[in-house]
Amino acid sequence: MDKIIIEGGVPLKGTIEVSGAKNAALPIIAAALLTEEKCIIKNVPNLRDVVTMIKILRSLGVKAQMEQDCVTVEAKRCNQFVADYKLVSTMRASICVLGPLLAKQKQARVSMPGGCVIGQRPVDLHIKGLRALGAQLKIEHGYIVAAAKVLHGNNIFLGGAYGSSVLATANVMTAAVLAKGRTLIENAACEPEVVDLANFLIKMGAKIKGHGTPIIEIEGVKRLGGASHSIIPDRIEAGTHILAAAITGGALTIKKARVDHLSAMLDKLKEVGVSVVAEQNALHVKRKGSVLKPVDITTLPYPGFPTDMQAQMMAMATVSDGISVLTEKIFPDRFMHVSELNRMGASVFLEGASAIVKGVKRLSGAPVMASDLRASAALILAGLVAKGKTEVSRIYHLDRGYERIEEKLIKVGAKIKRVKE
Numbered sequence: 001m002d003k004i005i006i007e008g009g010v011p012l013k014g015t016i017e018v019s020g021a022k023n024a025a026l027p028i029i030a031a032a033l034l035t036e037e038k039c040i041i042k043n044v045p046n047l048r049d050v051v052t053m054i055k056i057l058r059s060l061g062v063k064a065q066m067e068q069d070c071v072t073v074e075a076k077r078c079n080q081f082v083a084d085y086k087l088v089s090t091m092r093a094s095i096c097v098l099g100p101l102l103a104k105q106k107q108a109r110v111s112m113p114g115g116c117v118i119g120q121r122p123v124d125l126h127i128k129g130l131r132a133l134g135a136q137l138k139i140e141h142g143y144i145v146a147a148a149k150v151l152h153g154n155n156i157f158l159g160g161a162y163g164s165s166v167l168a169t170a171n172v173m174t175a176a177v178l179a180k181g182r183t184l185i186e187n188a189a190c191e192p193e194v195v196d197l198a199n200f201l202i203k204m205g206a207k208i209k210g211h212g213t214p215i216i217e218i219e220g221v222k223r224l225g226g227a228s229h230s231i232i233p234d235r236i237e238a239g240t241h242i243l244a245a246a247i248t249g250g251a252l253t254i255k256k257a258r259v260d261h262l263s264a265m266l267d268k269l270k271e272v273g274v275s276v277v278a279e280q281n282a283l284h285v286k287r288k289g290s291v292l293k294p295v296d297i298t299t300l301p302y303p304g305f306p307t308d309m310q311a312q313m314m315a316m317a318t319v320s321d322g323i324s325v326l327t328e329k330i331f332p333d334r335f336m337h338v339s340e341l342n343r344m345g346a347s348v349f350l351e352g353a354s355a356i357v358k359g360v361k362r363l364s365g366a367p368v369m370a371s372d373l374r375a376s377a378a379l380i381l382a383g384l385v386a387k388g389k390t391e392v393s394r395i396y397h398l399d400r401g402y403e404r405i406e407e408k409l410i411k412v413g414a415k416i417k418r419v420k421e
């Protein structure tokens, strides 16, 4: 197993380029199951989760391969409908194959993804949405077993206790594109990754309107064809690099970042005292003064502050000048990074679904353990500013979501290396 070693205290300077968005690429690759024609998907990040999705497609009899940043999928011989536990258990996004398999193969057997360290991950909204289209679904021996002779469009309210759901919206949308008649998804997720999926489906011949708003309208079509598509840049990776510049007191130009996908983040960064200037396809980031001001954030569905940036924002708050409050309204238990940050000298305590962070002057490097993808990113950020050496182990979480992160950080001056444990 690899670990990352960081010698902190170097202000990062230079240019970093953002890769394609993992959370857009995964449902889009799965959606290629909806046609027998070839789909070409570009700007795909080379990540462990993408490799897992390709393996799942292959296990379904599909021709799928990745060359550099391009994934090609040809589902001509898709003759299986079972997404096996061994693959699904390593990645929750495997559930994205449920909607396309049901629509194209009329049946699907997808292993239940189970919970994970960021908390409970129910699938009731996926099931509710697909049932509303006329599918029969049951949970049997740890699998979601789905079947439908014909799918019929319907009006579906897709909201749960924590609001909209990104992947449930993706599943219902990918099933409804081949259903008979019109589907209206109300309380649909508005995340840019859902919009990117809709744009890909439209290129395949789907009739979709309203994507990016809480009401998505889909007019089912008889068949979809092949398409070529380039994945949007990863807004969470961009946000993480912005914080790397801010926390180290450096200055970074972040290329290929989409400023329109980062509004909630950028708004908070103004309060903290970080200047972000957007210019064409790049963001220029630098800290305004010598100190970072504290910040209060509440995570919410898009366009609210993303839960996938909560841990990284907390890393920054640990060294700000005052008390910050970070409240989780999407995954109330997503705080595994707190104890690790405290091992580095941070002062964070939890009060229900809120973290109270008292800023300290300096963190000190320590051996820490990554518990999940975004927690790993938070520990890297903390390591970049801490005094001395930080060793982040269980780095495989990081490899699920950040493409060549240490290479990118070395180029802008970070003292960071990957070693075998």
Ligand code: EPZ
Pocket (backbone or CB within 6 Å): 023, 024, 026, 092, 093, 120, 121, 122, 123, 124, 125, 126, 127, 160, 161, 162, 163, 164, 165, 166, 167, 168, 189, 193, 307, 308, 329, 330, 331, 373, 374, 401
């Ligand atoms: C997506 O997960 C992302 N994953 C997550 O990214 C992200 O944290 C999350 O959306 C929220 O933005 C991918 O896109 C692959 P949800 P998803 O369904 O779709 C509740 C990362 O670090 N809910 O939008 O699975 C759920 O418990 C990750 O890259 C139900 O109640 O999340 C949560 O409270 C991790 N019933 C809320 O909805 C359901 O059936 C939003 O979750 C489904 C979800």
